Amino acid sequence: MSAQLSQNLLLTVPLAPLAGAILAGFFGKTIGRRASHMVTILGVLVAFVLSAMTLYSVAVDGARFNATIYEWMVLGPLKMEVGFLVDGLTAMMMCVVTFVSLMVHIYTIGYMEEDDGYQRFFSYISLFTFSMLMLVMSNNMLQLFFGWEAVGLVSYLLIGFWYKKQSAIFANMKAFLVNRVGDFGFILGIGLLVAYGGSLNYTETFAKADVLSKMVFPGTDWALLSVACICLFIGAMGKSAQFPLHVWLPDSMEGPTPISALIHAATMVTAGIFMVARMSPLFELSDTALNFVMVIGSITALFMGFLGIIQNDIKRVVAYSTLSQLGYMTVALGASAYSVAVFHLMTHAFFKALLFLGAGSVIMGMHHDQDIRNMGGLRKYMPITWITSLLGSLALIGTPLFSGFYSKDSIIEAVHASHLPASGFAYFAVIAGVFVTAFYSFRMYFLVFHGKEHFHHKPFPGEHDHHDDHGHGHDHTPHESPWVVTVPLVLLAIPSVVIGFLAIQPMLYGEFFKDAIFVNLHAHPAMEELASEFHGAVAMAVHGLKTLPFWLAFAGVATAYVFYMVAPSIPATLAKVLRPLIVILENKYFMDWFNENVLARLARAIGVGLWKGGDGALIDGLVINGSAKTVGGIAGLVRRVQTGFLYWYALVMILGVTGLMTWQLWPYIKPQFSALFGS
Numbered sequence: 001m002s003a004q005l006s007q008n009l010l011l012t013v014p015l016a017p018l019a020g021a022i023l024a025g026f027f028g029k030t031i032g033r034r035a036s037h038m039v040t041i042l043g044v045l046v047a048f049v050l051s052a053m054t055l056y057s058v059a060v061d062g063a064r065f066n067a068t069i070y071e072w073m074v075l076g077p078l079k080m081e082v083g084f085l086v087d088g089l090t091a092m093m094m095c096v097v098t099f100v101s102l103m104v105h106i107y108t109i110g111y112m113e114e115d116d117g118y119q120r121f122f123s124y125i126s127l128f129t130f131s132m133l134m135l136v137m138s139n140n141m142l143q144l145f146f147g148w149e150a151v152g153l154v155s156y157l158l159i160g161f162w163y164k165k166q167s168a169i170f171a172n173m174k175a176f177l178v179n180r181v182g183d184f185g186f187i188l189g190i191g192l193l194v195a196y197g198g199s200l201n202y203t204e205t206f207a208k209a210d211v212l213s214k215m216v217f218p219g220t221d222w223a224l225l226s227v228a229c230i231c232l233f234i235g236a237m238g239k240s241a242q243f244p245l246h247v248w249l250p251d252s253m254e255g256p257t258p259i260s261a262l263i264h265a266a267t268m269v270t271a272g273i274f275m276v277a278r279m280s281p282l283f284e285l286s287d288t289a290l291n292f293v294m295v296i297g298s299i300t301a302l303f304m305g306f307l308g309i310i311q312n313d314i315k316r317v318v319a320y321s322t323l324s325q326l327g328y329m330t331v332a333l334g335a336s337a338y339s340v341a342v343f344h345l346m347t348h349a350f351f352k353a354l355l356f357l358g359a360g361s362v363i364m365g366m367h368h369d370q371d372i373r374n375m376g377g378l379r380k381y382m383p384i385t386w387i388t389s390l391l392g393s394l395a396l397i398g399t400p401l402f403s404g405f406y407s408k409d410s411i412i413e414a415v416h417a418s419h420l421p422a423s424g425f426a427y428f429a430v431i432a433g434v435f436v437t438a439f440y441s442f443r444m445y446f447l448v449f450h451g452k453e454h455f456h457h458k459p460f461p462g463e464h465d466h467h468d469d470h471g472h473g474h475d476h477t478p479h480e481s482p483w484v485v486t487v488p489l490v491l492l493a494i495p496s497v498v499i500g501f502l503a504i505q506p507m508l509y510g511e512f513f514k515d516a517i518f519v520n521l522h523a524h525p526a527m528e529e530l531a532s533e534f535h536g537a538v539a540m541a542v543h544g545l546k547t548l549p550f551w552l553a554f555a556g557v558a559t560a561y562v563f564y565m566v567a568p569s570i571p572a573t574l575a576k577v578l579r580p581l582i583v584i585l586e587n588k589y590f591m592d593w594f595n596e597n598v599l600a601r602l603a604r605a606i607g608v609g610l611w612k613g614g615d616g617a618l619i620d621g622l623v624i625n626g627s628a629k630t631v632g633g634i635a636g637l638v639r640r641v642q643t644g645f646l647y648w649y650a651l652v653m654i655l656g657v658t659g660l661m662t663w664q665l666w667p668y669i670k671p672q673f674s675a676l677f678g679s
Contacts, residue, residue: 005057005065010084013050013094014133016043017101021126028119036119040126041105047133048098051091058091059512066139066203077198085139085202089342089516092507093136093274096349097267101129103488104262107357110484111258111364121161125262128154132267136274140200141190144275148186148239151268152179158259159252168254175248182238182245189231193282196224206281206518213285229282229289233296236272240326243300247591249323250307253315257360260315261353264322270345273329277338281518284336287420290524294334294415294422298429301327303589305433308440310585313370314359317444321396322352324433328411331426336524337414338517343500343507344407351395351404351496354489358389361485362448365478366455372444377453381478386449388489393445395496397438397553400541403500408434409540410508410530412549417526434549438556446564501537509534 020043024036031039057063065086072080084090104125112121131154135147160172190200196212197205215224236242241249252264263269276283276293283289301324308320325348332341363370365382379386395404412434415427455478480486506512509531521528534540544550563571575582587593641652662669 005054005063005086007065007067007069007084009050010054010065010086010137011069013047013054013098014130014137016046016050017126017133018130019043021123021130024119024126025123028123033118036122037105037109040122041102043126044098044102044105044129047129048095048102051094051098054086055091055095058086058088059506064515068139078194078200080142080200081140082143083139083201084137086137087516088507088512088514089274089277090136092342092346092512094133096346097129097132097136100267100349100353100492101125101132101262103353103357103492104258107261107360107485107488108256108258110482111360112256115256117161121158121256121258124154124158124161125259128158128259128263128268132271135271139202141193141202141205142200145187145190148235148271148275149183151263151271152176152183152239155179155252155259155263155268158263159255161255161259165254167251171248171251171254175252178245178248179238182235185231185233186235186238189228189233189235192224192228192231202278209281209285212282223286223288225282226286226288229279229286230292232279232282233272233276233289233293236276236330237296238272239275240269240272240330241300241323242272242296242326242330243303244591246300246304246323247588247595250316250319250588253313253319257315257356257363260319261356261360264319264356267349269322269326270329270349273326273333273341273345276330276333277342277517280336280338283333284518284520284524287523290334290336291420291422292334294331294418294420294426297327297330297332297334298422298426299327300324301331301433302429302436305436305440307585307588309436309443310582311440312373314362314372314375314444314448315356315370317372317440318352318355318359321355321437321441324437325352325396328408328430328433331430332411332414334420334426335411335414335418335423335526336519337411337418337526337530338519339508339513339527340407340410340414340530342513342517343503344404344411346503346507347395347403347407347496347500350492350499351392351402354388354392354492354496355396357485357489357492358385358392361385361481361489362389364481364485367478369455372447374454375448376451376455377449378478379449382449382480384480384486384489388486388493389449390445391493392496393441395500396441397556398434398549399553400544400550401497401501403496403498405541405544406500406504406537409544409547409549410504413530413533414526417529418524420524431548431552435552435556438553439560442557442560443564446560451565501541504537504540505534 017040020040023031023039028036054063063086065084068079068081068083070082072082074080086094105122108121108125112118115121128151131147131150133147135144135151138144138147156172156176159175160168162168193205193212194200196215197208199205199208209225212228213223213225216222217224217227234245237245249264249269253260283293304320304323304327308317308324311317311320325344329341329344329348332338332344361382362375362378362385365378365385366375369375391402395402398405398408412427412430415423415430418426508527519527584590
């Protein structure tokens, strides 16, 4: 029998960061900056330690937990409650969320040191940690939706943290609106499952999966489960930034760098991946939904990578890299390789958080200049940032023995082994994406840390080229970041290198996810084929040196080196020759233009039409004002009858009595009337 986990300890995991958020948020001005970061860091540290203990119990002792914590209300057979489901998938997510959050909290001490909103920022990121933990620990769709919306709300607050900056205000509103589109599909999917499954609880809904698979969507011949799964995935498209709902994520870089690492690399954007993996018993019964997932992921993986090539803002390069890697995870979900998708989710969380925090360290060293064209040669000025960024880049491109290699290569192999119709295009996309990823990653790396120093004799942002009283310009020598910034970089670099090697066997080919993820191996044999070819982590790395993905990655690095270190005239010439293509990429496939000039105007026209035609003319004009005018008109007629003169009332009464008597006596009068006047 499996060991049991303590309910009180599990409750402490999300509540500890919540307590820190409340203290820093409501009492931050009173207790001061130091106390604010201490209480929030302590809360997240407690959550991480308990999450690590939970992971150990789950992995080693086989401990599990699935129970209601609090029953909110009961509506007939439908129970609305707060509950936790802790298995291998949940325990892994708890550790990823709390560890990355802890690193970001420590990093923030240095990065936000001079910001007036210091306490508010710590409150927000701690509140985000609570929201994400509630999402991943939920055992029902109501709590899942609560966590889903809560992380979206806190993301809105953090992207627009510098609320006096117009670009930040635009970015957080854009993120909020795009996510509402996805969330509309998400809640429709939940509604369909609840309406036909009769329960919000995961276990009870999954138990009825076979029954649901035989139902059709009312009024159509569509499979109900396919519609529900596609609706759920539309929610994931918004939260995990999949094409065409990806447009919010690059603009979200307007927020401070720590939240880019926490929310837009490691945690919030992976919520959609986690959700689909959790719903694997449902998705496995719909090849239609799986094909849809695979196609969307393929487009995102390849075409978002292309956009990373032409970016010059250091954070935006990493942001488009995140979009591309989320596409890889989504492709794995479509291939029914759910365990591979969440494995890449885990490895990606570490090396992408490392790259974002490394980018933030560079920005600090460059006095908040984010343009990689103004950098170069930073290796000797920022050695810790340099080596950790190099390790993160090697993990990202899938270098053998690094964490990203094991998860990324497994995705490519899973897609190759898939027999779904969409797998052909998907395999091309993920293979081509290997070269693209290596090229833009090392383009950024070489331009930032190697080559000529381009920061001399250029003003840093906000300096405006002014000089001091002695005629000297500002000191333009970059500097290494303080220890509160570099320590998280080192601690994130360690799992970025080793976690894939250590975890691939139990997570992909062991029983770590045995009761968390369901795969129909008969219908979708990709994981079975991968297992038959796996002979250990070392053998996989050695074999990886002979495979196409490795040589494509090597070619990408070599091309970037030649283009930007040896012959920088080549990319300049190509930019002129391929100018029409560059324009398309610079305008991000004109998706923003289309959204702002077509969809937004169409939505505005529909809104104005509903306002003036529906609300103004129909509801106010016809229903409300029209009924009032009708009553007023009738009252006006009746008022003419009610004169107040006695003789008038007497006349009306006599006429009324005469009319009534005539009506009553008409059957007797009619024969005489007919005889007198003829029939």
